[in-house]
Amino acid sequence: xxxxxxxxxxxxxxxxxxxxxxxxxxxxxxxxxxxxxxxxxxxxxxxxxxxxxxxxxxxxxxxxxxxxxxxxxxxxxxxxxxxxxxxxxxxxxxxxxxxxxxxxxxxxxxxxxxxxxxxxxxxxxxxxxxxxxxxxxxxxxxxxxxxxxxxxxxxxxxxxxxxxxxxxxxxxxxxxxxxxxxxxxxxxxxxxxxxxxxxxxxxxxxxxxxxxxxxxxxxxxxxxxxxxxxxxxxxxxxxxxxxxxxxxxxxxxxxxxxxxxxxxxxxxxxxxxxxxxxxxxxxxxxx
Amino acid sequence: xxxxxxxxxxxxxxxxxxxxxxxxxxxxxxxxxxxxxxxxxxxxxxxxxxxxxxxxxxxxxxxxxxxxxxxxxxxxxxxxxxxxxxxxxxxxxxxxxxxxxxxxxxxxxxxxxxxxxxxxxxxxxxxxxxxxxxxxxxxxxxxxxxxxxxxxxxxxxxxxxxxxxxxxxxxxxxxxxxxxxxxxxxxxxxxxxxxxxxxxxxxxxxxxxxxxxxxxxxxxxxxxxxxxxxxxxxxxxxxxxxxxxxxxxxxxxxxxxxxxxxxxxxxxxxxxxxxxxxxxxxxxxxxxxxxxxxxxxxxxxxxxxxxxxxxxxxxxxxxxxxx
Numbered sequence: 001x002x003x004x005x006x007x008x009x010x011x012x013x014x015x016x017x018x019x020x021x022x023x024x025x026x027x028x029x030x031x032x033x034x035x036x037x038x039x040x041x042x043x044x045x046x047x048x049x050x051x052x053x054x055x056x057x058x059x060x061x062x063x064x065x066x067x068x069x070x071x072x073x074x075x076x077x078x079x080x081x082x083x084x085x086x087x088x089x090x091x092x093x094x095x096x097x098x099x100x101x102x103x104x105x106x107x108x109x110x111x112x113x114x115x116x117x118x119x120x121x122x123x124x125x126x127x128x129x130x131x132x133x134x135x136x137x138x139x140x141x142x143x144x145x146x147x148x149x150x151x152x153x154x155x156x157x158x159x160x161x162x163x164x165x166x167x168x169x170x171x172x173x174x175x176x177x178x179x180x181x182x183x184x185x186x187x188x189x190x191x192x193x194x195x196x197x198x199x200x201x202x203x204x205x206x207x208x209x210x211x212x213x214x215x216x217x218x219x220x221x222x223x224x225x226x227x228x229x230x231x232x233x234x235x236x237x238x239x240x241x242x243x244x245x246x247x248x249x250x251x252x253x254x255x256x257x258x259x260x261x262x263x264x265x266x267x268x269x270x271x272x273x274x275x276x277x278x279x280x281x282x283x284x285x286x287x
Numbered sequence: 288x289x290x291x292x293x294x295x296x297x298x299x300x301x302x303x304x305x306x307x308x309x310x311x312x313x314x315x316x317x318x319x320x321x322x323x324x325x326x327x328x329x330x331x332x333x334x335x336x337x338x339x340x341x342x343x344x345x346x347x348x349x350x351x352x353x354x355x356x357x358x359x360x361x362x363x364x365x366x367x368x369x370x371x372x373x374x375x376x377x378x379x380x381x382x383x384x385x386x387x388x389x390x391x392x393x394x395x396x397x398x399x400x401x402x403x404x405x406x407x408x409x410x411x412x413x414x415x416x417x418x419x420x421x422x423x424x425x426x427x428x429x430x431x432x433x434x435x436x437x438x439x440x441x442x443x444x445x446x447x448x449x450x451x452x453x454x455x456x457x458x459x460x461x462x463x464x465x466x467x468x469x470x471x472x473x474x475x476x477x478x479x480x481x482x483x484x485x486x487x488x489x490x491x492x493x494x495x496x497x498x499x500x501x502x503x504x505x506x507x508x509x510x511x512x513x514x515x516x517x518x519x520x521x522x523x524x525x526x527x528x529x530x531x532x533x534x535x536x537x538x539x540x541x542x543x544x545x546x547x548x549x550x551x552x553x554x555x556x557x558x559x560x561x562x563x564x565x566x567x568x569x570x571x572x573x574x575x576x577x578x579x580x581x582x583x584x585x586x587x588x589x590x591x592x593x594x595x596x597x598x599x600x601x602x603x604x605x606x607x608x609x610x
Contacts, residue, residue, distance in 0.1 A: 035408045086592060092408050093354045094591050097548065100541060101587025108580035221419075224537060228416040231409060261427060268420035272401050275413065279404035 004257050005136040011253015012246065013142055013211070016149030017204050019245025021226045022233065023153055024200035026241040027160070030173050031193040034084065034095030039226070040219030041106040042198045045072050046205025047214045048110065051121055061124035061210070068206045069199035076198030080191050103220075110216035118213025145207050152203060153242045156196075160238055169193065228271045234281020244282060303609040304477075307555055310610060311473075314556065318462055322455045329526065332458055334566045335465040336523040341546040341558030342472050343515035349553030350476050351508045352488035353403075356411040357418030358516050358543050360398070363535030364421065365391040365517030370437040370530035371430055380443045380451055384464075384521040391517020392510060394421075399509035403502055406491075415537055422535045436531030440524055451525055464522045468515050473555060475511060484508055545583060548590045551597030556610050560598050 021039060028036045049068035053059035059067065079102065087094050127141040160166035169189060172179040176186045205219075212218060233244030248267055256263040274282065321331050340362055347353045369387030372378040378386070402413045425431045432438075442451035451457045475481050486494045487501045494501050524530055533539060542565060550561025565583075572579050590597065596604055603610040 035412065083588065083592060093411065094595070096354070096356075096408055096411055097544065098588060098591040100544075101584045101591060104541070104584030104587060105581050106584075108577060108584060111580070112577045224415060224419045227412040228419075231405075231412055231416065264423040264426075265420050268416050268423075271413070271416055272420075275401050275404050 002136055004254075007253045007257040008250060009136075009138070009142060009146075009253070010256070011250040012146050013249070014252060015246035015249020016146050017208060017222070017245075018226055018229050018249050019153050019242045020149055020200050020204040020207075021223070022229050022241040022245045023156055023238065024197035024204075025226065025230055026235050026238060027156070027200070028194055028197035029235055031169065031190050032080075032084065032095070033092055034087070034099065035092070035227075035230075036194075036197065037096055037099035037223070038079075038102040038106065039099075039197075039201050040221075040223030041103040042072055042076060042219075043201040043205040043208075043222065044110065044216060044219035045075070045106065046202025047121070047209040047212075047218060048114075048205075049202065050206040050209045051119055051214045054121065061206075065203070065206055069202040072202035072205075073195040073199030077191050077195040080194040084194065085187070085190075103223075107216055107220060114216055116215060116217060118215040118218075121209040121214055123210040141210060145211070148207060149204075152200070156200065157238045157242065225267055228267045230281075231271050232267075232274045232281055234283050236281065236283040240281075240283025306608050306610060307473075310556055314559065315466065318465075322458050328454050328458045330566065330570055332461045332526045333523070334563045335461050336519045336526060337543075337546060337566055338559040338562035339465045339468045339519040339522070340516050341543055341550070341562045342469055343512045343519065344543050345547045345552065345554075345558045346472050346475065346515070347508055347512045348547065350481060350484045350488060351505055353406075353505065353509070354408075354411045354544070355402075355414040355509075355512070356540050356544065357398070357414035357416075357537070358512075359535055359537065359539035360418035360421045361391040361394060361513045361516035362520035362523070362539065362543075363425070363530070363532075364394050365520035366524050366530040366534050367425065367431055367437065369521040369524045370440050373443065373524070374437060374440050375430075379447065380445045380525065383524075384518070387521035387524070388514055388518045391520065392514040395510040395513025395517075396506075399506045399513065403505045403509060415540065418535065418540060419537055422532065422537070425532060425535055431530075431532075434532065436529055436533075438529050440528045440530070442525050442528065457525060461522055461526065464518065468518055469559075471511075472515065476555070480504070480507070542583070545587055545590075547597075549586060549597055551600030551603070551610075552595075554597065554599045554603060554610055557597050557599035564598070 021043060025036055025039055028034060028039075046068050049071055050061070050064040053064045053067060054061070083098060083102070084095065087098060123141045127144050130137050130139045131143070132138075160169060168179065168184055172184065172186050172189055180186050208218070229245055229248050230241065232248065233241050235241065248270070251270065252263060252266055255266040262269070318331075318335070322328055340358070343361075344355060344358045347355050365387035368390040369383040372383040372386050373380065398414070398417050402410055402417065405413055426433055442457065444450050445460060449456055449460065451460060476484070483494065483499055483504050486497075486499070487504060491501055520534065523534075546561040546565045547558045548561065549564050550559065551557025568582070569579060572582060575582070594601070599610050
């Protein structure tokens with residue numbers, strides 16, 4: 001029972017990362033029609049950014065939670081303005097290929113400077129230790145990750161689905177020319193959206209830094225699982241990608257308890273099953 | 288919407304077929320004399336295997352408009368099967384190649400049935416996820432020996448006669464395999480089947496309304512591409528004498544895409560040129576260590592932003608021919 005609950009918690013934490021990453025992908029996909037292959041790389045940059053802020057500038061975890069996503073988000077906006085922008089109107093596949101190339105560059109550069117081994121990042125003192133819930137022992141930091149991710153996901157959902165800014169954003173995805181005619185600067189909105197998506201990934205990176213070691217490859221394999229999550233969820237709605245992200249993390253955790261050999265592959269197997277039954281994904285629009 | 292290949296391919300005509308014949312003759316002649324020139328044969332053999340692999344990949348993207356980001360799984364699967372057949376079962380080389388290729392074909396049927404249910408970027412993500420699924424399977428199953436891979440594979444005698452441990456002999460066998468695969472692809476894209484594929488790439492709803500079962504055609508193209516990619520993987524076992532996880536990992540799939548992109552998506556000879564460019568780069572830039580990844584990334588970005596036709600595509604465009 002203890003082990004099962006522990007695996008469930010691990011599943012929820014992984015689910016938090018899946019949700020944050022697939023949410024960012026969905027936001028970017030909605031505006032730019034690009035599957036951001038560099039998402040794993042910017043997640044990794046978020047973690048490294050936190051590491052730097054602490055070890056070089058002496059800036060701790062709490063400010064890093066804000067500073068790192070903004071810094072990486074600005075980096076993302078520069079990428080969008082200098083490169084991704086030029087692919088508008090071309091086949092979506094070019095966006096995938098371009099961001100794949102960017103991911104190789106970013107990862108390669110970090111690997112050259114930091115090698116493949118991990119760097120430790122300490123859990124902030126306020127979140128150390130754990131709580132005895134009676135039925136299980138809950139490390140506080142892990143609980144915090146789940147709560148923080150839930151709050152950020154909900155805030156993003158609220159921003160896009162319930163505010164006038166979000167309404168503009170959604171209108172611009174439907175018909176950019178018309179929205180421009182209303183005097184809204186659509187290219188700037190696209191840039192900001194890319195920055196937001198990238199910032200969400202970087203935030204996930206900061207959150208994961210104390211749990212996982214900070215290393216250049218940390219995003220590379222994770223991103224493919226997130227792609228599978230996206231295929232299962234279908235990118236149809238913001239809420240869809242959040243729920244799918246958390247749900248799949250939990251499923252993975254359960255598999256780790258009942259049949260550990262399959263824990264690496266269960267998400268992919270689920271993807272196959274979902275595709276056979278409902279090719280557009282669980283919450284997806286048909287493309 | 289600009290399609291991913293319409294920069295490269297002008298309408299085929301009698302003249303372009305003549306051009307392709309000439310280029311094919313030149314390519315074959317050059318490859319035939321390579322062992323006499325003293326160029327490191329291992330390098331050229333490896334290049335030939337990747338060239339065939341890239342051509343098989345290009346059949347899908349260039350003519351069917353389907354970007355597979357998981358083609359390494361066919362390369363790796365066929366490689367593992369052939370390696371196992373030769374080393375553990377002690378089968379003859381020709382049987383090993385046949386079994387490996389059939390294995391990749393079977394995998395192509397299964398993965399194709401799943402993947403062609405979605406299009407565009409989703410297709411790319413699904414193929415990528417499927418290949419990563421296989422990567423984890425191969426990491427855990429005992430017959431692949433996990434991280435170590437299958438090492439020291441005997442090359443044996445082809446048909447009991449031709450000694451494959453002789454480098455020059457092996458070179459010509461690999462060359463024959465490459466030319467065979469290349470001609471199969473060339474035949475396929477210039478057949479009615481290839482014409483239907485191009486029609487699907489240009490406008491799928493129209494192809495459907497003309498009465499074509501487009502899923503059927505896409506699946507056939509996927510299986511053919513998987514089979515030939517597997518064939519390349521089986522041949523590669525004789526060159527490298529090992530089969531390892533590197534060949535199944537998704538970075539390999541990325542390299543296949545890069546080769547085709549550099550050479551020219553949707554051109555007949557582009558993937559061959561691209562494969563040799565990338566292999567040569569890895570060979571001669573090996574001293575830069577990890578920076579090779581960065582250089583590959585830069586090439587990727589440059590190609591996508593400024594050089595979308597690729598080497599052969601640019602040449603073909605300049606002379607207004609199809610190559």
